[in-house]
Amino acid sequence: MIPSSYFFILSVVLFVLGIIAFFIKRDLLTQFMSVEIMLNAANLAFISLAKATGSLDGQIIVFFIITVAAAEAVIGLAIILLIFRQKKSIRTEDINLMKG
């Protein structure tokens, strides 16, 4: 029997790795991928705690998170494609329209 705390610690590690990836990547697409990593780490935390408490509500929440993540990925990728059409680049340094 694997303790649920192992899964929880793994989810924290994955979340932190997602944050590092978000900061050191310099293009929109991989930054968006690291947001997906963070969402998945949160899912893992939810499911491990759902198992630890013996309740199904955590799994339901993860179901909804996956659905919302799909919708969010569609809209986010559409926005990234729009930015690429206008600027011909998805590097974050090139997106400086609102920089003072």
Place this chain on the structure above:
Amino acid sequence: MGHFLFFLLATICVGAVLGMIISRNQAYSALFLVLAFASMGGLFGLLNAPFIAVVQIIIYAGAIMVLFVFVVMMINVREGLPSEKKKWIFAVSLILAFVLFLEIILAASGRLSSLSGAEAADIGNPTNLGRLLFTRYLYPFEITSILIIAALVGALVLLKKKAKE
């Protein structure tokens, strides 16, 4: 056996995320992420959540990452990504991430040992999940369908090319 599977899947997952961070090619990053999400589906299976595991593999590793690969194909950055010139950003992000890691672990450390997870072996079977989804969580479920329709229409409107006047 369970421990072996857990450590195998955890190693694959963390290694794939590290590979995604290291890789310079966006397509390789997306494929590393497919591997990470698939192994995370295996972890969900270890946690008595077979339905969520299947949904994770079908929707995340299947649908969402294929969407990413499509966008990588459309964007098609030939020259590769720029290297991270600013070293201090790397250092600062490492420090911030480490602080956050310690904070979460410290905040949860009192309860971590009590997370035994020994009870309720078969709560996660799809029958119980579906029953809960269509009784107590019926309204969120229906609202989610509206959200998906909105995302679909929104993506179509955003990406529609303007007709020439």
